Amino acid sequence: MKQQQNSAALYLRLSRDDGGDSESNSITTQRAMLRKYAKEKGFSVFGEYVDDGISGTTFERASFKKMIDDVEAKKISIIIVKDLSRLGRNNALVSFYTEIFFSDHNIRFIAINDGIDSDFGDNEIMPFKSVINEYYARDLSKKIRSSFKTKSQQGQFLGTYPPLGYFKDPEDKHHLIVDEVGAKVVRRIFDMSASGMSCGEIALKLRDENILTTRAYWASIGIFQPNSYNPKHPPKWQSSTVRHILQNHVYLGCVVNGRLTTKSFKNKTKVNRDESEWIIVHDCHEPLVSEETFELAQRSVHTRKRKVYEKRDNIFAGFVKCATCGTNASICHSNNISCGSAFFCNRYRIRGAKDGGNLCTAHYIPYEQLYGAVLDDIRYHALSAKRNEGNLREYAEQMSQSNGDKESAQTKRELAKHRKRFDELETIISRLFEQNALGVVSDERFISLSGKYETEQTVLKGKIAELQGKLDTTKNMTDNMIKLFSAIARYVDVAELDRGILNEFIEKIVVHEATEKRINRKQKLEIHYRLVGILARE
Secondary structure, three states: OOOOOOEEEEEEEEOHHHHHHOOOOOHHHHHHHHHHHHHHHOOEEEEEEEEEOOOOOOOOOHHHHHHHHHHHOOOOOEEEEOOHHHHOOOHHHHHHHHHHHHHHOOOEEEEOOOOEEOOOOOOOOHHHHHHHHHHHHHHHHHHHHHHHHHHHHOOOOOOOOOOOOEEEEOOEEEEEEEOHHHHHHHHHHHHHHHOOOOHHHHHHHHHHOOOOOHHHHHHHOOOOOHHHOOOOOOOOOOHHHHHHHHOOHHHHOOEEEOOEEEOOOOOOOEEEOOHHHOEEEOOOOOOOOOHHHHHHHHHHHOOOOOEOOOOOEOOOOOOEEEOOOOOEEEEEEOOOOOOOEEEEEHHHHHHHOOOOOOOOOOOOEEHHHHHHHHHHHHHHHHHHHHHOHHHHHHHHHHHHHHOOHHHHHHHHHHHHHHHHHHHHHHHHHHHHHHHHHOOOOOHHHHHHHHHHHHHHHHHHHHHHHHHHHHHHHHHHHHHHHHHHHHHHHHHOOOOOOOHHHHHHHEEEEEEOOOEOOHHHOEOOEEEEEOOOEEEEEO
């Protein structure tokens, strides 16, 4: 196709890259300037190509790409922009188009305010202006990131939409306030998860009850624009949606920012940050769930649930471990009625049996036997807790003291010694200030001595914190034991186990290889309770 002579494309672009001069750079201003220039020069305007709200650091712009397609189709021969930054702020790509692509396609490129016209002169200044334009975008990106980090560290909520259960505060859009309607749904989701229901089961339950999803609820109260939601086909609850809610720390009263970032100021592709890089600020708004409920939900979320052959829930999924190799035990079903469903060491089941048991052994335990042993153990400890309810603290303190009376006494002596020395240094430094002020101690001597004493204080602070931590660990052990036995006392008459009970009390169940056979068969189980460690029974 013969290239259209004197056929001009007017290219207009505006984004936040343009900062304080956005008014002079507005699309309306650009359009008026480009039309006037084309008319004065006698150019025939083939079309106007507008990218509004698109960064100049990327060339993935719909209208720009359409203009390039028209260039390759030889529909235009001239491209006019207000200035070089309208074409873009990515120096490498700007150079490619202005110095290679446009030249190869016989395109006359004009940037009005920069005095650039490829038909006249060598335009030596253009590469330098392109570099400056990119630097401007780079600098702006740094300022935006710095501002975002500062706001994040202040605990400001920076999301576009509030999470389910909250509204943005009308008086401060960066602060969340409770929406009781949504909060009721969120609390129910956490309660169902803590009781052992999987994310998929919760999603199905919410669907069956016609509970509105987050997007549907927002649409119903006018947060979404009408074109972003179709009431005839409302979104349905998915397990991924439930999982996102259950893992969101916002429901503990925290603000979490910085989960995502971009690859660079030129590449806006979103990438996940490691959790260690998140900016988490606590006590920013009213929590919807307790830390205990949140933790129970996490245990449920991170444990895969499987169905056994008889179509009942395998409530032990993720809890049962092999005592020898430490891998999970998986459930299998046998047609042999005497065996039924049973757990086997996963390493043995997959590879060990084929290799003559060299990797591990079966560690076989029937499902019903495991179920009965765990239920009996919980009842046993529940009954014990109830009978000794009045003496729990004394009992717990005796247990903790029996593990370290001598060590605790030594720790307390060292702690007292360090605290005494710390107080002495406070007095010495205070007197040193007075003597310096009175002229008794010279400034040089004061600086030397105060530096020495303050360094010693800093070291003492670290030692005091470490020793206090040791004592607190003993106290926490006592408190945790009391919490466990107080909670477990409620289950004296429990008739059956469920996932919620296991999540609340059990850390893991370690299965040892059985000894003897048949009626003489014995097998040791270690039931690791979440708060006090191992309570082993055979």
